[in-house]
Amino acid sequence: MERPERYEIRFGGSGGQGIITAARILAEAISEHGGKYVCQSQSYGPEARGGASKADIVFSDEPIDYPKATKPDLLLAMNQTACDTYFSDLKPDGLLVVDSGLVDQVPTRRAVGIPFTDLARKETGKELVANMVALGALTHLINAVSPKNVEKTLMAKVPKGTEELNRKAFRAGYKAAKDVNVSALTGKEARAYDDELV
């Protein structure tokens, strides 16, 4: 796998969209099943007020000195504000992933738009699990750990009784990302785990 040694992901959205939970699950899955060193962090402060929410993951084959994402390889923007705020941090060849139902103005063609919130409502009846739809999509796009293993971590973390709801949302997101022609965007090959959840 041609992966840079350090890979940074930023999640941005509004409070209540559950992005910290999604980041935590992905971080644990990458650590446990992807064999990487992983740091997951969130910063709160005046800039994060007004209901804004962000979370970072950094993973690497080597121990991580600085745990914040400074130049994300991937930015997930769950709303327009997050896209506007963090896009300038993205690496020049980084990938922008947006909730296309909530982000109208996408500042680059190098972007994947998936209607996470609409999909959550359509597939499960609950917009609340848009974060899990996004988690599914990121699992595909990042390609550092198999979806089965992320799902395993997910199932162990969600409240009892919500497993099926979360699984459905996760799979919907994974599938939606698979249907995007990412290699045209990234120049990378098809994904190793593409058929695992089919």
Place this chain on the structure above:
Amino acid sequence: MERPERYEIRFGGSGGQGIITAARILAEAISEHGGKYVCQSQSYGPEARGGASKADIVFSDEPIDYPKATKPDLLLAMNQTACDTYFSDLKPDGLLVVDSGLVDQVPTRRAVGIPFTDLARKETGKELVANMVALGALTHLINAVSPKNVEKTLMAKVPKGTEELNRKAFRAGYKAAKDVNVSALTGKEARAYDDELV
């Protein structure tokens, strides 16, 4: 309040003790209600395998450059391994807080021992909420945000239907810490919020 500009907390325990959840709730409460800049992070890697779990909080009146705890002001050790592993990182005048039912060998007299897990079982019937008992105790000991406000954040974060269980656990921990003569350990004055939850 004579608080050093940067205050670091490390949570250590085993996977399943819920310390990352406790750290996340405390971080959000300190940010939202304590008016501080807060970073909350967890690192995963080979050293954290075998079911070990840790989480850091750093808070400050000023923006935080480096989000990991390097010299914690307070170490919460939920088991002996965490105590043994992280004690040497603690600041010379830092405070060690241990689950006294699970940590037999305490390497300093400058320590607060509270049987978090036993209390959780006794007060709620569920050892699972030992993390919330510890959160209550830390809320008292750190004294950066009122227990009512931590409880508010807590109530908004826990799964529906578990509010009462978590509230009970949190209050049991807060009360247990109040009964400890911390000023003898720390030389600091009585706590501003001492009577709030009585």
